[in-house]
Amino acid sequence: MALRNALLAALIDRESSGYDLAKQFSVSVANFWTATPQQLYRELEKMQADGLLSARVVKQDRRPDKRLFSVTEQGRAALYAFTQRDPKPTTVRDELLIQVEALAHADVPSVRSSIEAHLKTSRQRLETYERSLADILGSRSHDEFLATGNRIGPYLTLQRGISFERENITWGRLALDILARRFPDS
Incomplete structure (x- = not known):
């Protein structure tokens, strides 16, 4: 049901x-909800069948017709x-943290490589979210936007995504620093 609600929010x-929604979804909603294009298309069909969405067909030259939801x-x-x-409540499920938790019985260079890839x-993602935030703000400052902007929800979710990725970067740097000091030869 959460994907359904994320789609409703994205289309509100x-x-x-569906194609444009999948592209938009990967940028605007990806900082708090992920789904494959196939999942999106299946859910859009179900939502239309349930009366939550309507669709109209738009004819296109040199391309297949598209449906707008x-x-x-x-x-x-x-x-x-x-x-x-x-x-x-949010629950963290992160395979990288399992690798780190098992560090005493792990291949340290592989874990280090996983942390570097995560970083x-x-x-x-941080760059993408910051570009999206700049697009929302336009030429306005944060204070001007908060006083006059009409996309407060996307602004707030992007702020959360930015904070999350900044924390991931801080933690990744800390983890790599500790591994370098603790396991200098690996």
């Missing part, structure tokens, strides 16, 4: 094709109802 202000009144009511309930990914 404008219609979108938009939220129905029933979909708006479902999203509103979702915002009224208490969300489930690289976090840096890339």
